[in-house]
Amino acid sequence: MPKPYPREFRDDVVNVARGREPGQSLKQIAADFGIAESCLRNWLRDADVEDGVKPGTTAAENVELREARRRIRLLEQENEVLRRAAAYLSQANLPGK
CATH class of the missing domain: 1.10.10 (Arc Repressor Mutant, subunit A)
Known part of the structure; x- marks a missing residue:
């Protein structure tokens, strides 16, 4: 390029x-x-x-959108980790285990 x-x-x-x-x-x-x-x-x-x-969209808006998308992706990953941890911990607390 x-x-x-x-x-x-x-x-x-x-x-x-x-x-x-x-x-x-x-x-x-x-x-x-x-x-x-x-x-x-x-x-x-x-x-x-x-x-x-x-x-x-202006250049400044494009930068802001790119940063927002990156932040959203990170938050979605963190949310998935927390969801899996909650599922694991709720299974560990079931009676009979």
């Missing part, structure tokens, strides 16, 4: 693309910066989501 472009570079390219003159295509801007047109379109889409122009 290629190394990602620095954040500052992406922000500069997005700003140039947003402020382009009429008649200047995204393809030309992408070529001027040495990136693919699809890459520029993705950066523009992501910037619109981050700015609240388009619906979607």
Whole structure:
């Protein structure tokens, strides 16, 4: 996988693309910066989501969701351990054992 472009570079390219003159295509801007047109379109889409122009999850929300899912998975594992321990202990306390 290629190394990602620095954040500052992406922000500069997005700003140039947003402020382009009429008649200047995204393809030309992408070529001027040495990136693919699809890459520029993705950066523009992501910037619109981050700015609240388009619906979607921001980078901060994605980080928060990832952490929440990790925490949920851990809590589910802990809950399963406790459930098994409770079942084991309740079997140990049955009469006749």
